[in-house]
Amino acid sequence: MKKRYALVGCGGRGLGMFAMPIVRKYPAVAELVGICDTNTGRMAYLNRILGCQVPAFTDFAAMLRQTRPDTVIIATPDALHHEFIVRTLEAGCDAVSEKPMTIDAEKCRAIFAAEKRTGRRVTVTFNVRFVPYIAKLREVLASGAIGKIISVDLNYQLDRQHGADYFRRWHRRKEISGGLLVHKSTHHFDMVNWLIADDPLVVYAMGSLQFYGPKRPERSGRCVGCQYAKTCEFYFDIRQPMAVGEMLDNAELYANVEHLDGYYRDQCVFADEINIEDTMNLTVRYAGGAQMSYSLNAHCINEGWTLGVNGTAGRLEAENWYSGPRAKNPTREITIHRPSGTEVIAVPLDTTAHGGGDYRLHEMLFNGPKPDPLGQMASSRAGAMSCLIGAAGNESIRTGLPVWINDLLG
Numbered sequence: 001m002k003k004r005y006a007l008v009g010c011g012g013r014g015l016g017m018f019a020m021p022i023v024r025k026y027p028a029v030a031e032l033v034g035i036c037d038t039n040t041g042r043m044a045y046l047n048r049i050l051g052c053q054v055p056a057f058t059d060f061a062a063m064l065r066q067t068r069p070d071t072v073i074i075a076t077p078d079a080l081h082h083e084f085i086v087r088t089l090e091a092g093c094d095a096v097s098e099k100p101m102t103i104d105a106e107k108c109r110a111i112f113a114a115e116k117r118t119g120r121r122v123t124v125t126f127n128v129r130f131v132p133y134i135a136k137l138r139e140v141l142a143s144g145a146i147g148k149i150i151s152v153d154l155n156y157q158l159d160r161q162h163g164a165d166y167f168r169r170w171h172r173r174k175e176i177s178g179g180l181l182v183h184k185s186t187h188h189f190d191m192v193n194w195l196i197a198d199d200p201l202v203v204y205a206m207g208s209l210q211f212y213g214p215k216r217p218e219r220s221g222r223c224v225g226c227q228y229a230k231t232c233e234f235y236f237d238i239r240q241p242m243a244v245g246e247m248l249d250n251a252e253l254y255a256n257v258e259h260l261d262g263y264y265r266d267q268c269v270f271a272d273e274i275n276i277e278d279t280m281n282l283t284v285r286y287a288g289g290a291q292m293s294y295s296l297n298a299h300c301i302n303e304g305w306t307l308g309v310n311g312t313a314g315r316l317e318a319e320n321w322y323s324g325p326r327a328k329n330p331t332r333e334i335t336i337h338r339p340s341g342t343e344v345i346a347v348p349l350d351t352t353a354h355g356g357g358d359y360r361l362h363e364m365l366f367n368g369p370k371p372d373p374l375g376q377m378a379s380s381r382a383g384a385m386s387c388l389i390g391a392a393g394n395e396s397i398r399t400g401l402p403v404w405i406n407d408l409l410g
């Protein structure tokens with residue numbers, strides 16, 4: 001029997017990551033029975049591009065009532081995830097939530113309580129775990145290649161295309177995205193939590209807005225109609241068709257339907273209202289004793305990350321670049337330094353969406369259950385542990401003090 005899915009949040013991710021594969025790739029095992037969004041134009045585009053007529057709702061409760069899904073997929077802005085997760089579980093369905101599961105501890109608690117109350121299940125889609133290079137890192141570390149893990153250094157750089165994009169729309173408001181320490185770093189924190197198989201205990205962070213925000217006089221409300229369009233390096237023409245995700249069209253998805261909800265996808269990255277950081281440093285102590293230092297900068301020239309893991313038997317080094325000259329390398333390397341010498345493991349680069357993470361996750365999600373020897377499918381617990389490092393980081397930035405995860409959870 002086909003599994004019945006409903007989708008709430010029909011933006012770039014909802015359409016490209018979930019609706020599209022269900023309809024096009026998994027029609028034998030999955031059916032998209034309902035879609036919900038506040039913007040009817042975006043839902044009409046979804047049906048148009050997929051050549052289907054999935055019933056569309058602006059009322060979530062009506063969608064649940066009328067379509068009777070088994071599982072609801074949640075791909076709305078982050079601060080709304082918990083609300084839709086709880087309502088989904090209470091309707092007797094399972095929930096699949098995009099990352100981050102939610103943005104703060106109170107909302108994590110609401111999700112845990114709803115799971116307990118209803119016996120239904122939340123899955124968080126951490127596509128990073130499915131990237132072959134990351135999966136290999138997990139395999140190598142789990143094999144004990146560098147012994148017991150003592151410390152981790154993760155340095156993450158967002159470039160001036162992708163990084164700037166978080167300052168153009170809802171992500172730039174901390175109350176909606178949790179800031180980049182939640183919205184973006186949840187991927188990185190989950191990766192480290194999963195790689196070292198440990199839980200965070202205490203977090204200390206610093207953060208500031210140094211590059212975007214009200215930093216230059218040449219700015220306006222949005223790129224469309226901006227008098228600095230010809231000279232601003234951040235000018236972004238939302239009306240031009242542009243591929244996002246799997247061949248989606250930014251103009252259709254956002255510009256042509258913006259009159260319906262006032263969601264402007266091209267707001268100025270130098271706006272006053274930006275209240276998230278673009279420069280963040282954080283330290284974490286784990287329950288097993290490991291320490292992590294982490295940095296995220298959203299204004300770099302190239303995009304990618306470097307990772308160092310120190311263990312009792314050696315050191316592991318890894319790096320992955322998404323833009324700039326190093327991005328073109330056909331393989332990604334894992335280097336292990338031990339007293340006896342150095343070993344290099346090369347992993348072929350997968351150039352499909354999100355480094356091959358997306359379609360591998362689809363297989364697990366829609367064509368499963370399948371054996372999961374690396375534990376790549378993530379529960380609400382993993383969703384909370386990664387989001388809470390960011391939430392604790394936000395609290396630490398606010399107070400200047402270290403924050404214990406258990407104190408946040410109560």
Ligand SMILES: NC(=O)c1ccc[n+]([C@@H]2O[C@H](COP(=O)([O-])OP(=O)(O)OC[C@H]3O[C@@H](n4cnc5c(N)ncnc54)[C@H](O)[C@@H]3O)[C@@H](O)[C@H]2O)c1
Nearest residue numbers: 009010011012013014037038039075076077078098099100
């Ligand atoms: N795993 C990844 O690599 C990845 C990549 C991109 C986005 N995401 C996540 O996917 C989610 C969606 O991101 P996106 O880029 O598609 O954003 P988006 O802005 O393109 O889409 C969000 C959609 O939610 C709709 N929406 C807003 N409020 C709503 C409400 N109250 N009820 C119903 N619908 C509502 C909007 O109209 C919009 O269509 C976010 O949680 C984001 O963190 C994950």
